[in-house]
Amino acid sequence: MSGAAHPVPRAPRRRRALPGGLWLPVAVLVLIVAFAVFGHWLTPFAHDQSNLMARNRPPVWLGGDWTYPLGTDRLGRDMVARLVTGTRVSIGLALAGTVIGMILGTLLGLLAARLRGLVDAAVMALVDLQASIPFIIIALGVLALYGNSLTVFVALLGVFGWEAYARMVRGGALSAHAQPYVEAARAMAVPPAVIDARHILPNVANLVIVQATLNFPQTILLETGLSFLGLGVQPPLTSLGQLLGDGRDSLARAWWLAVFPGALIFATTLSVCLIGDALRDRMDPTLRRG
Amino acid sequence: MGLSAGFILGRLLRLVLTVWAAVTLVFVAVRLSGDPLAVLVPPDLPDALIAEYRARFGLDASLPVQYLRYLAGIAQGDFGISFRTGGPASDLVLARIPATLTLAGAALAVALVLGVPAGIAAATWRGTAVDRVLMAGAVFGYAMPNFFLGILLILMFTLWLGWLPSGGFAGPASLIMPALTLGLAAAGSYARFTRSALLEVMNAPWMRTARAKGLSWRRQMLVHALRATLVPLATLLGFTLGAMIGGAVVTETVFAWPGIGRLLVVSVAERDLAVVQMIVLLAAATMAVANMTVDLLYGLLDPRIGTQRRQGR
Secondary structure, eight states, X not given: OOTTTOOSOOOOOOOOOOTTOSHHHHHXXXXXXXXHHHGGGGOSSOTTOOOGGGTTOOOXXXXXXTTSXXXXXXXXXXXXXHHHHHHHHHHHHHHHHHHHXXXXXXXXXXXXXXXXXXXHHHHHHHHHHHHHSOHHHXXXXXXXXXXXXXXXXXXXXXXTTHHHHHHHHHXXXXXXXXXXXXXXXXXXXXXXXXXXXXXXHHHHHHHHHHHHHHHHHHHHHHHHHHHHTTSSXXXXXXXXXXHHHHHHHTTTTOTHHHHHHHHHHHHHHHHHXXXXXXXXXXXXXXXXXX | OOOOHHHHHHHHHHHHHHHHHHHHHHHHHHHHTOOHHHHHSOTTSOHHHHHHHXXXXXXXXXXXXXXXXHHHHHHTTOOOBOTTTSSBHHHHHHHHHHHHHHHHHHHHHHHHHHHHHHHHHHHHTTTSHHHHHHHHHXXXXXXXXXXXXXXXXXXXXXXXXXXXXXXXXXXXXXXXXXXXXXXXXXXXXXXXXXXXXXXXHHTSHHHHHXXXXXXXXHHIIIIIIHHHTHHHXXXXXXXXXXXXXXXXXXXXXXXXXXXXXXXXXXXXHHTOXXXXXXXXXXXXXXXXXHHHHHHHHHHHHOHHHHHHHHHHO
């Protein structure tokens, strides 16, 4: 980025993807997304439809039957339906949170770089503040104060991680502002917003996308973690974290109730991490972690 | 060593400012969330009684007076009354500190003992199967949700093998699984970090000299290369602490570990504000102290950092 500030180029830090390359994580991710989107065709039941006559059924290969291929929970709710809804909610919330954080951080970063002075100082102070306390503690504090609703929860997931985008975009934008073509645009009285959109943003877009692939798995972990604790997504809605938290209570009797949602979470975060690592190596080998 | 009094004083001042900012922010957030009394008393109480409660909790004073009282209270260790137990919030929180410190210390040991040697091995045998397997393991550790890891450990070692207790705080055996759960993710980042830091210094001139002198591999690594990675490792230590505070919340809940994290989860669920507020402040203060310590460590590990200011003048 700013060549003057770092006269010695850093050695590129390469991270090795798993042997076998990138196709495996991409395939796994596609499968999981397909499961979330089309999974409801696999089962006639709704995720919150209970059948007290069919409680605690095991999966089909452990003595269950094909009515409930993955078994049922203690209220007789179909695990296929619950996993489909849980995956949909977890991925949907994490996507929403990532996009909100990305937009918020990018806008504030651009603004800080354009206006400098007080605005810049205020944005950077907020960045430092958020980076200095583990976010789950902030999130729990907010949930205690304002109670839990889906709005508060989505807002929290959105606020999570914005500071990394803001810091990164501000850095990139500051060096872009020093470029002759930006000066030329300013001299021709191009409005600041247009300069940001046309001339600054393309400089930082790559970094923002790479950051999003880092942020997305973390957002999934935050959402599933809070839902696991019973402080995130509330019934009747469900998420993978909440399913895992429910399954924990019957671990001794029915391990699959916890292991299936947990494995889905892990498969999702792992494949996105691997794809993100590969993207980062390809797009910008000198990128440092924010 | 090279630490100037001005450097230390500057860091101390920053520490005080950070903690004050956190304390003030919590005050503002609590007041913004509405009338604190609304959570405390039933809404259909007679006005006279409500006024009495208001006076008892000091909510009848003006906001600046409330703020000053609040600051004075915190300075004296008074964080308010828990309305779950009716006792001081600080008693509840302080009683939980030993359990959390034990867990965090053990987890840090796991992270260091597993992570740093793995990073050294990966850097030494760079590009080989050893490197690949270790780094794949590190990515696994990074992507694995600690609540799921904890549950898998309970399944395996408690329910199937019957070797370890599933939770509680009784004897060293009960510490093993929580410490592994909390420490493994950090071990992954230590391994990645040690590896890349070592690879960066491997080709430095002093390393070439060490090789040319015919020093043993062990001496090259431990004395020359590893020493140069101490400063970046100290940074990572600060980051890890934050991740561990966050991870402890979940891990303690999974293993019914009687620490601060579990107390926080219970208090949030019951909206016991005084306790939540104290734990949030404690986390902020811990992070601020850790950051200051890391800064001071920099100065000790790399004498150029602590004295830079004086040279600049």
